[in-house]
Amino acid sequence: MTTYLPKYAQAAVPRYTSYPPATQFHEGVGGREYQSWLGEIDAGDTLSLYVHIPFCQTLCWYCGCHTTVPNSSERALDYVEALKTEIMRVGKHVSRSAKVVHLHFGGGTPNYLPPETLAEIIEGLMEQFSFSAETEISIEVDPRSLSREHIKTLTRYGKVRVSMGVQDVSSDVQQLINRIQSFDLVRVVVDQLREAGVDSINMDLMYGLPGQSVDHVRKSASMAASLEPDRFAVFGYAHVPWFKKHQRAIDEALLPEGQERMDQAEAARGTLIEHGYEPIGIDHFAKPDDPLFKAYRDGHLRRNFQGYTVDPASALIGFGASSIGSFEEGYIQNEPHIGKYKEALGRGELPVARGVMVSEADRRTRAVIERLMCDFEVDLQEMTDGVRCGTSTYLLVMSALEPLRKDGLVDIDQLVVRATQKGRPYIRNIAACFDMGLGQGEQRFSRVV
Ligand code: SF4
Structure with a gap:
């Protein structure tokens, strides 16, 4: 039986279908x-x-x-x-x-x-x-x-x-x-x-x-x-x-x-x-x-x-209204409101509402999170082109992962981060440890389980 761990299962974290x-x-x-x-x-x-x-x-x-x-x-x-x-x-x-x-x-x-x-x-x-x-x-x-x-x-x-x-x-x-x-x-x-x-x-x-x-x-x-x-x-x-x-x-x-x-x-x-x-x-x-x-x-x-x-x-x-585009440089979302979407097109514009640029650091995080969500493990050495273990980001990630490691959800072997069987249902929580932007902006995430 998979263990229900409320502090992780009820956490509101992204589904990571994009990063950011x-x-x-x-x-x-x-x-x-x-x-x-x-x-x-x-x-x-x-x-x-x-x-x-x-x-x-x-x-x-x-x-x-x-x-x-x-x-x-x-x-x-x-x-x-x-x-x-x-x-x-x-x-x-x-x-x-x-x-x-x-x-x-x-x-x-x-x-x-x-x-x-x-x-x-x-x-x-x-x-x-x-x-x-x-x-x-x-x-x-x-x-x-x-x-x-x-x-x-x-x-x-x-x-x-x-x-x-x-x-x-x-x-x-x-x-x-x-x-x-x-x-x-x-x-x-x-x-x-x-x-x-x-x-x-x-x-x-x-x-x-x-x-x-x-x-x-x-x-x-x-x-x-x-x-x-x-x-x-x-x-x-x-x-x-x-x-x-x-x-x-x-x-x-x-x-x-x-x-x-x-x-x-x-x-x-x-x-x-x-x-x-x-x-x-x-x-x-x-x-x-x-x-x-x-x-x-x-x-x-x-x-x-x-x-x-x-x-x-x-x-x-x-x-179409609300659709999202994804590019090497960033993401773009169309106007979700159908009336406003049509008005923007009527004015001769692209019907865009918002977007985000993806920085070099975001691209590295995106690659790490994608591998975790797909494979349940990631080799940080491979993914980040030589992560520097002394960097403040690396130390922040490791300290965010530590409680999950203590709870048996994740193994850390040098630079390989791997979800355990117990941790697989909580892979979104593990991925969230790499997400330095979490907590910024309007939060509307579903819970993990
Ligand atoms: S779940 Fe129902 S209401 Fe929602 S998009 Fe599908 S058919 Fe439409």
Whole structure:
């Protein structure tokens, strides 16, 4: 049994999908910096594109995404017009010789849009950027509104990966989270995807939901695994009603706490392993022949805003309200408010709200944290090009790690820092010891377990 250690499990630390984390973005970095970073992308570079669709048919009460339920389909179509303007405007600054290796649609529910509208967005991107037969298209879908036409449209443009929310298969839990989705429907959608030749299917499962028990989690993981998707992501519900107001609909008295949450995470993990899936990082699972597991095994796994990935791109360009772009020089985030996003585009600007420059020291920390989050260990000598053991940063990191070492969460062998088995669930706490910026800016992190 994994030990629940409240002082670490309840700590609010970043998920480290970026470094510095998004809470350190500020308005001092904006359109001017973004334009210059786009201009730095050159012929040898590979690109990843992210398109955010902030609309859903109904709101799941646990949702932590940037989304809304529009009161008319015109609102979504207006948004798509703005998106197309943004694609053209950004495309003008980027070299056509940089190759797009990956296009990801996230949300929200990208398949909220009709298939022909998704096709228009893809074609708009293809006009501005260099796609090839190797470009992979991945999309987050809500199986309740995915049609055969959606699938057929997407597969016209290349290799497709689909990620779908399953969360919990039991109707009592589904009622408590306002997401009613029969397992038969999930089965039908999986069959349709396979018939259409979709290369890879991921399912999301959750623990820590209201009314959920270890048995619920085990049953959900087992039934979902019986459909043999290629990958799973298993997330703990983050209850942040001060930030996501719709979560107030969730009855807090029904939320599992403490060791129960940890047992649920363990139940999901154990069940998926029994079904032949390999654990990857803190929350992913894949079949042994899946590229994600191979990358993990070979030490090439990456971590970005979508979680664990094999995406090798040098730069990530985000489109749509709230999307984040990642560049060697820094990060940039678009205006999250849909109205303001459209207004900025109407004024002829790039719709940027904030960002952060990445210094040389940040880049070193980013590399160390990424390896820890992916491999559970890091060799500081390799990662930092010869860390100087006398430096004040090194001494600060070692003193921050000392209590975790005493609690048996981490081993330190010369310059190799390695999470123990007991420490693996707390890898975010270990990574936080390297984060000298933690404590700056607005804090909105979820707890570790
Ligand atoms: S479908 Fe996904 S994005 Fe939309 S409300 Fe539910 S969890 Fe959030």
